[in-house]
């Protein structure tokens with residue numbers, strides 16, 4: 001029977017950064033217990049806050065009701081005592097400042113954290129249909145003026161420093177997302193990184209900028225290049241999954257300090273690189289669980305749609 005598999009942009013991006021990172025995260029499905037970094041905590045809870053805010057707005061509520069609903073994310077965190085009160089107050093301040101000062105003008109909400117997929121190719125060697133799956137943050141449609149009826153894709157990024165326009169032009173994520181949405185009937189031309197800086201700074205200082213929306217309008221050529229690269233890497237991932245009996249012995253380590261210093265699998269990887277298998281196993285048992293990565297699970301769910 002023909003198999004179906006989703007290969008997401010994040011999986012390809014992680015594989016290109018370090019095959020061994022891909023192996024721990026997507027093949028062994030190891031998930032760190034708790035937040036591994038401040039950046040991840042702002043990203044995770046900030047996204048949850050914005051999800052509830054825009055979902056409530058989309059249901060017809062006003063901004064005050066949407067903010068109250070979104071703040072429940074922080075109340076739940078406070079109860080679970082997962083994060084310090086300083087973190088919670090700082091995050092709430094950023095979120096309220098953001099939605100108060102940066103509403104989307106003349107736009108209606110089409111979707112909030114929706115999953116979409118499209119088939120990329122049929123791998124005849126492994127009899128597998130390969131799909132690109134996405135979960136976008138926000139899809140808007142213009143209601144007036146030049147933007148009337150146009151779709152705009154929004155991707156929230158919680159950043160310490162803003163992404164430069166040059167770097168964003170090389171990023172493959174948004175062109176791939178645009179491709180999937182177009183295949184599914186949304187003629188998106190423009191997408192944006194909606195950046196929120198989480199670092200502590202004086203917001204009253206006019207030199208400081210807390211929020212910045214960086215738009216890109218990729219050409220058809222840029223989109224097809226991004227998809228072609230994705231297919232090349234996806235086919236290597238599928239070969240590894242389908243034909244290798246001992247994937248852990250084949251995958252390479254990047255061993256580049258820029259990748260390794262923030263890698264959630266650093267301690268396992270280092271122990272294994274030193275041949276200390278028992279120490280690696282103890283680390284896995286103490287600090288990781290198998291499965292439960294909501295992003296990976298989301299893509300698996302897409303196959304049931």
Ligand code: SF4
Nearest residue numbers: 018021253260263269
């Ligand atoms: S620590 Fe470095 S080499 Fe090891 S998995 Fe992470 S990024 Fe790869």
